[in-house]
Amino acid sequence: MKQLQKIFLQGLVTFLPVALTIYIVYAGIAIVDSFLGDTLREILPIYIPGLGFLLTVLLIFLLGLLLNNLITVGIFQKLEQKITQIPLIKAVYSPLRDLMNLFSKGGGPSGLQKVVLVDMGETGVRAMGLVTRESFSDVxxxxxxxxxxxxxxxxxxxxxxxxxxxxxxxxxxxxxVDIPIEKAMSLAITGWVKADKAGGNHHG
Incomplete structure (x- = not known):
C-alpha cells in the first residue's frame, strides 16, 4: 500500500505543475483574446478562435513602436499627464504604471533593482528582498x-x-546578493523549497 501511495505521489508531483502551467497559460490567452475577441465576434461573420489574442499582441507591439518615436512619446506623455489629474484614475493607473516600470526596465525611475539580504537585528534573522528605490526626494x-x-x-x-x-x-x-532577480523571486515565493530530481523536496 505504501508503495502505491509513493507511486501516486510521484505522479501527482509531476502532473500538477504541468497541468497548472497549461491552465494558467490557457487562461491568460483566453483573457487577452477576449479584449478584442468579443467585439470581433459581433463584427465578423466567422470568428477564428485566437484572432483576438493575435490582434491584441499586434496592438501592443505597435504601441511599443510608437513609444520609440520622439513625437508620439511626447503626445503620450501629455495625454498621461491629463489622465493622471483625475483622482480616481490616478489612484489606479499610477501604481500599476510604476509596478510595470519596475519589472520592465530592471528597476524604478533610476534603474534600481537588486537583490539584498536585510539584517533584522540582534536575532540574526535575515530576509531576502528587492531594492526598489534609493531616493525619496519625490515623497x-x-x-x-x-x-x-x-x-x-x-x-x-x-x-x-x-x-x-x-x-x-x-x-x-x-x-x-549576486543572484538574478528572477531566481530571488522564485525562491521567496516558494518559501525556498526546491524539488530534487527524485521527486522529493528539500530546503535550499
Whole structure:
C-alpha cells in the first residue's frame, strides 16, 4: 500500500505543475483574446478562435513602436499627464504604471533593482528582498526624515502568495546578493523549497 501511495505521489508531483502551467497559460490567452475577441465576434461573420489574442499582441507591439518615436512619446506623455489629474484614475493607473516600470526596465525611475539580504537585528534573522528605490526626494515628508538619506526601500515578497511588504532600511543593514532577480523571486515565493530530481523536496 505504501508503495502505491509513493507511486501516486510521484505522479501527482509531476502532473500538477504541468497541468497548472497549461491552465494558467490557457487562461491568460483566453483573457487577452477576449479584449478584442468579443467585439470581433459581433463584427465578423466567422470568428477564428485566437484572432483576438493575435490582434491584441499586434496592438501592443505597435504601441511599443510608437513609444520609440520622439513625437508620439511626447503626445503620450501629455495625454498621461491629463489622465493622471483625475483622482480616481490616478489612484489606479499610477501604481500599476510604476509596478510595470519596475519589472520592465530592471528597476524604478533610476534603474534600481537588486537583490539584498536585510539584517533584522540582534536575532540574526535575515530576509531576502528587492531594492526598489534609493531616493525619496519625490515623497513629501519622507525625504526630511532623519535616516531617509541613508536608507533604501526594500520590497520583501511573501511566500506562497502574490503579496509582500516594503521596509525603509538603513544601508548598513543590507547586504547585496549576486543572484538574478528572477531566481530571488522564485525562491521567496516558494518559501525556498526546491524539488530534487527524485521527486522529493528539500530546503535550499
Amino acid at each position: 513629501p515628508g519622507i525625504e526630511t526624515h532623519a535616516h531617509a538619506t541613508d536608507s533604501v526601500s526594500v520590497y520583501i515578497p511573501m511566500s506562497y502568495g502574490l503579496g509582500g511588504f516594503t521596509l525603509l532600511v538603513p544601508r548598513n543593514r543590507i547586504t547585496p
